[in-house]
Amino acid sequence: MKHLPETPSPAEILQALIRFITTNPPGEEAACIMYIRQLLEDAGIEAQICALDPARPNLLARLKGNSDEAPLLLYGHIDVVGVDKQAWSCDPFGGVMKDGFIWGRGALDMKGGVAMLISSFIRAHRNRLPVRGDVILAIVSDEEAGGEYGASFLVEHYADYFSGVKYALGEFGGFSFHTLGRTFYPIMVAEKQLCWLKATIRGGGGHGSLSTSGVDCMAQLGDLLQSLSRTNLPIRVTPATKLMIDGMADALPILPKLLLKGLLRPPLSGLILKLLGEKGETFTPLLRNTISATVLRGGEKINVHPSEITVDLDGRTLPGVTVQQFIDELRQFVVDESIELEVLRHESCNAVPNMGLFPLLSEVLKEADQQAIPIPMLLPGGTDGRWFARLGIQTYGFLPMQLPKDMAFTQYIHAADERIPVEAVEFGTDAIYRVLERYGA
Helix, strand or coil: CCCCCCCCCCHHHHHHHHHHCEEEECCCCCHHHHHHHHHHHCCCCEEECCCCCCCCCEEEEEEECCCEEEEEEEEEECCCCCCCCCCCCCCCCCCEEEEEEEECCCCCCCCCHHHHHHHHHHHHCCCCCCCCEEEEEEEHHHHHHHCCCHHHHHHHHHHHHHHCCEEEEECCECCCEECCCCCEEEEEEEEEEEEEEEEEEECCCCCCCCCCCCCCCCHHHHHHHHHHCCCCCCCCCCCCHHHHHHHCHHHCCHHHHHHHHHHHHHHHHHHHHHHHHHHHHCCCCCCCEEEEEEEEECCCCCCCCEEEEEEEEEEEEEECCCHHHHHHHHHHHHHHCCCCEEEEEEECCCCCCCCCCHHHHHHHHHHHCCCCEEEEEEEEEEEEEEHHHHHHHHEEEECCCCCCCCCCHHHHCCCCCCCEEEHHHHHHHHHHHHHHHHHHC
16 A cells, blocks of 8 residues: 655644735745645545736646535635735744744634635544545635635636536634633625726816816815725615624623624614724724725826826725615715716626535534624625635635734735734634535535
């Protein structure tokens, strides 16, 4: 019998992943993907490489199930954001282990999660775990810049590989956070939709030394930016928001419970958000569509009034909200009809999450941490889950991490000195493995 090389520990895999510089752009994830492929092949698992660009490949692998239960998808991305102009206390690509943490870009988002997924997948194979449905592992490129070379490419060109899949485990969720004496573990079940717009302002232009004739683009720009900064779009209570707030409220003492429940009543929501102050900022994007001006273009010479200015707008809409509904909301505040609003990109997602796997995930977390209170989460940002949703796949953000009480997960995402406790990587690997043990039972 052929002797297979020993698989590195989850922590060692994470350290190796961090040392591959996969900053996106440009990404260049090939070397990292080939390292993962070698890990799988060393364990006796065949892996398939799929790529739109050879420098930006994706990896697919499968463990065969022993019944006709629907396949379960595990997926994650290995590209990361950059570190420019950030003051790190160590090499961001060194994968250093110190003070009980692994430090480096991607430790949390999401090479730490990828290390958990790979480790649990290999462990299931080596232990000959009798999984009931096929388990698919997909490691992708390009999540941080939209997914064109990664999940979007797989969904468009390899849809058959995911045939029958109903549920997936991926980012963003499963980490602990502590508040009011409780330990919550949010599991993402839905995410806000991306709706990028471009606002175009046109005017007469003219010499900079003279007053403008007709429309003054700069004055209109000022009015637009002020309107957007002061704008609170209408409260909308979606199914995912209700699941999240109810889950938190039901675990709290009576007064905080009533306060949170009040957020689900639009006549009271605005007042309660003001009363909550900074804490209310956590809930604001879960109850409203949001819009932010991010890129300005206009003007060519200091002595010429611009005749056209464009503003890129990062819009995020709640699940189920249409583009037209969003623009109608904006038009209540952007009242100047001469300002043109153009849709640059819109990506929708399911309005109502499928909660079929949530009880199993909750059970696993409660066994791993006796204090755990799992709650559904609506993510204000976006993940590759939106692409897999096009195949009817419900993603759960489930990369479990038991974090110190003084460590906020979001504090280090995309930030300097990103790090993860070594124990959290093993904690997550064990939790995902337990899901594989029980899936379909």
